[in-house]
Amino acid sequence: MRIAGRILAQTLQRVSAHVKPGVTTLELDQIAYDFIKSQGAIPTFKGYHPHPSLPPFPGTLCTSVNEEIVHGIPSDRKLKEGDIITIDCGVIYRGWQGDSAVTVGVGKIKPDLEKLMKTTQESLAAGIEQAKAGNRLGDISHAIEQQVRAGGYGSPREYGGHGIGRRLWEEPSVPNHGRAGTGVPLRPGMVIAIEPMLNLGGDETETLDDMWTVVTRDRKPSAHFEHTVAITKNGPDILTLA
DSSP states (O other), X not given: OHHHHHHHHHHHHHHHHTOOTTOXXXXXXXXXXXXXXXXXXXXXXXXXXXXXXXXXXXXXXXXXXXXXXXXXXXXXXXXXXXXXXXXXXXXXXXTEEEEEEEEEEOSSOOHHHHHHHHHHHHXXXXXXXXOSTTSBHHHHHHXXXXXXXXXXXXXXXXXXXXXXXXXXXXXXXXXXXXXXXXXXXXXXXXXXXXXXXXXSSOSOEEEOTTSSOEEETTOOOEEEOBEEEXXXXXXXXXXXXX
């Protein structure tokens, strides 16, 4: 999983470096696909089909722009100065999964968006800090929620992190809201994806007609950061680092 995570982190670095006004999300998707394949790995999301009611996901990346929270589909849409884009990606290497996301500003962005992104990163860091043996899942969720509410942001309750290993989504779910000291005990050997999503407005969401793209109901921007983290006896071990 560490190799999958490293390939994934390098993928996100390469894609993020190409984020600029005028580039399309489909061009970013191709950059990710080519690099992942060059490393002998498989893009998790491409063709992902978790439920019969959903069409297979067509992209290597989820590219979610501005009010899009998660699962944005790459397209001919051109990024504009002042946009923010979340780049979410999964990698499989020799059967093991990695999952990670970053939000990147396109050119110069407004101060409120800078603050939104910074607080989302801080929320992720707070959650990871609690991802240690002896704690419970609720300790992670509570730490994230404290950061969210202190900043005055919304956060969708129906989306959050998850266990990960041979499959992209495994138990347990890792909510971004919760009570400290509750939930599944954290034990060495567990691996989870922690992924706070913060909205500049409220918590409420909608899913677009493509059946994948989730947006804020009030159409205010959203940011999303994610790492795959192993629980060890020596503390949290982030697997999705370059």
